[in-house]
Amino acid sequence: MGKWPIMFDASTLEVFIASTNDLNEERDAVEEVLRDWNSRNGKTRQIVLKPIRWEEDATPEMGPGSFQAVINQRLLTPADLLVGIIGK
8 A cells, every 4th residue: 555645733834935037046946945844844843834936826817917016915915934035
């Protein structure tokens, strides 16, 4: 029989990863760090850090206004934490 995922109770914190469009590799690195933290600490600390990225979580149908305004309102505002990356 195959292994089933181990389930555990945890609080989920949404972490919005923000940067200019040219820093995709850096956003990828932050997401990897969050996933690694979850693997190592999520169960014992009962906290899961959920990466939020506009590339994955935003859709054109999200609302009226500029795309940046929609991202700010629908993704950034409800996030629990912000990781902002500035410059290279």
